[in-house]
Amino acid sequence: DTGVSQDPRHKITKRGQNVTFRCDPISEHNRLYWYRQTLGQGPEFLTYFQNEAQLEKSRLLSDRFSAERPKGSFSTLEIQRTEQGDSAMYLCASSFKIDKPYGYTFGSGTRLTVV
């Protein structure tokens, strides 16, 4: 297990379509995070899981967004009825519990373009 994997790397979709992204964290990590990054900006927090429980959601995560982490392993992020403003890089990260000072490990991201 060499790192955090995200699939797909790129996604182009028409406005109004639904899209789903997948993240496979480092297997030893029990925390998984989703961030969104628009061009020229730093990433912004969306949500995080500890094992299978979704513990925190940003107000950026509108009703059209849903994230799951069944069985505490991989996670999916679904965007329904996509809008042009959803175009961004979606980054997944994983970490140990907060008391282990190893920080976050990020994946390569999924770049979404809504046309």
Added chain:
Amino acid sequence: KQEVTQIPAALSVPEGENLVLNCSFTDSAIYNLQWFRQDPGKGLTSLLLIQSSQREQTSGRLNASLDKSSGRSTLYIAASQPGDSATYLCAARMAGNMLTFGGGTRLMVKP
């Protein structure tokens, strides 16, 4: 609410120069501060992590410092190389579990 600012937003230097990237944060009650590198169109690579109880961390040509009382962190890059060209992001972690990122510094090292 934590706010993180990075200055400068962009920096261009000739190869071989030593340089300093700045990061400031408004809430000093941070758990740790992490510096990342991001190449164009790619994800984030962790460079250095400084715990709130630490003053600095070093890795190769990189040295990061943390001054909680003044709300500042710096990333020092020695003897810069063209391969160092990338965007550098700092992120502050509070007692919760989210990182608050700065806007990044885009570094160009010219041969």
